[in-house]
Each structure stands twice: as structure tokens, then as C-alpha cells.
Amino acid sequence: MTGTSARTDDKTLRILSTSDLAGIDISLTDVVDVVEQAYRTLADGRSANPRKLTVKPEDGHSVSYAMLGRDGVREVVAIKTSYKHGLDKSRDQQHYYTTLTVYDDVTGLPVAMMDCGRIGALRTPAVSALLARECAPPDSRSALVIGTGTQGRLALPFLLTTLPRLDRLMVHGTHPDGLAAVREQLHHHFPDRELEVVDDVRTAAAEADVVVATAGQHTRAAVESDDLKPGALSILVGHGIAPSTLQRADRVVATSAAQMKVTGTDMADDNGNFPAVDAEFPDVLADRATGRRSADERIFAYNSGLVVTDIALGHRFAQLAIEQGLGTRVSLWQ
Helix, strand or coil: CCCCCCCCCCCCEEEECHHHHHCCCCCHHHHHHHHHHHHHHHHCCCCECCCCEEECCCCCCEEEEEEEEEECCCCEEEEEEEEEECCCCCHHHCEEEEEEEEEECCCCCEEEEEECHHHHHHHHHHHHHHHHHHHCCCCCCEEEEECCCHHHHCHHHHHHHHCCCCCEEEEECCCHHHHHHHHHHHHHHCCCCCCEECCCHHHHHCCCCEEEECECCCCCCCECHHHCCCCCEEEECCECECCHHHHCCCEEEECCHHHHHHHCHHHCCCCCCCCCCCEEHHHHHCCCCCCCCCCCCCEEEECCCCHHHHHHHHHHHHHHHHHCCCCEEECCCC
């Protein structure tokens, strides 16, 4: 199904709020499938994902991103904006706003403008789960998530969606409410699985086949390359693993090599350089590149997120919202 507007001349814009999207039921498998299709379509050259634009003041107290893209299967164009304020403050003092505006590229009409918070909270761990499916060592049984914020809370349920044989599920965090939320999400999606809270993150990393770093920038966790077991996969989403995990990796996979150089500057070496990216993830999913070559190589994967995945998932939410009559119609251009 392509665009979700009714293909009339209705130019009103449907606004989907946080509460509108919160009430939409969507399975983890559905999310993974939508995200995977978006990557495959990009690898096939049918979608466009230009490099993101970034604005950051000299004192680093805020950061803004603007991302434009086109989904060639769904035939929609969208613009995502992201603004975070208070990077120099604690998590509860920060402000974060992100929106996605989708247009039907067949009719030329607007589809919806929506809060992109839930979309990002689902899309990012789905990408990590796909990276794990393609790049984790064979017969992986243990996973460690560092961080209990938005991206950490669904990391384990998504990992279990693509790697159901995982049987040791560890989390490291310092916020009691965050740890409780991680446990709640795990038991909601997988009631029979148990969560192990670890205090010594470096010791836990040495026992994990997959390490997913989602912590905020003020975390004290800093897993080094030497902490990782042979064959381990480390996935960087936020913070929690040191630059050595990238600089000394046997193989580097990135959702986008260009974006890694824009948003991953804290992982560069002392001269500001990055190792070469051995494979971009869309090509791995499309069987044009290899994720893992051997069981014992340590792989570093950079999950920066591509706007085409936000577009695909946002469009899916717009479809479901329209079917359910959700949202507010605004005559923005009248």
C-alpha cells in the first residue's frame, strides 16, 4: 500500500500526538519487518537517504538534526527534525522534541505530521536486533544492554525477537526507575524470561556475546576492547563502550559510514580519524556485503539510524492511525 491519504484534494494535515500513537498496537515482529524492508529498499537504490544536517552551539548545550528521505516502496517523502536541549544537564532536566512529516509522493498531498518519539523508541532497537541477527557470533546465548533510557528499555525484547535462543539477559544501569522499566518491558513481551542486573559492567561484558550500548553521555560505563570476549558483537547506539571497541575491532559495520563520522565523533582516535567501515548494513541485509566472516572476530556495529527507517515505520503508524480515526485535522495551508 502506498500513500495513506484518501487520494482526494484534501490538503488538511493530520496531526498525530504522542497519545494518539501510544494507543496504537503494533508487534515487535511487525516493526522489525518494516525496518528491514526499508533497509533492503535503500540497498536496491529505490529509496533516498541523504546525509543528515546538524547544528550544535559551541558550548554543546543542545543539538539539532534535520533529515529528509524518500521511501521508494511506500512512495512517500518525509522530513524528520530532532532537537535536544540540556545536554550539559541530567536526564530529567533535558528537553527533547522530534517530529516526522510525511507526504504522499503519488498524490502530492500531506499524510500526517507526528511525534516521532515512539517511532524512534521502536526503530532503533529493531535495527540493533537486525544487526545482532546478522553479525552476532554463532549460537549466541548472552546479551548485555548498557543503559536504561528510552533505547535501553526495549533492547532486550527486540533482541529476543531476532535471537530467540538468548538465555542470559543482562542490563547495567544506575537509575532504579530505568531498571524497573527494562524489567517491565521484558516481562510484558516475554513473561517467561528473567533479567539479570549487573553492577560490574566490564566483567559482564566479558561474558556477553552481544553488547548493546544505549546509555546517555554522562554514563561512567566504558567497556574497552580488551573486556570483550573473542567473537563478541558490540553495538553502539548511545554511550557505554570506549573508542577502543571501534578502533581495535576486527570488523566494522555501520548503518551509514558517513553518519558515523557526523554523530560518532567521540569514537574517533586522537587525530580525529575512524577506521574504515568494512560493510554498510543495508548492503549486508541485501546480501551485497558480509556481516560476519568468522566466529572469533570481534565486530563493532554503529547504529546511527537512517531516516528511511523512520519514514517506513512512521508511514505504518499513519496507516494504522487513519484506519482507527485517530489524530486532529488542521487546515494549515488554508
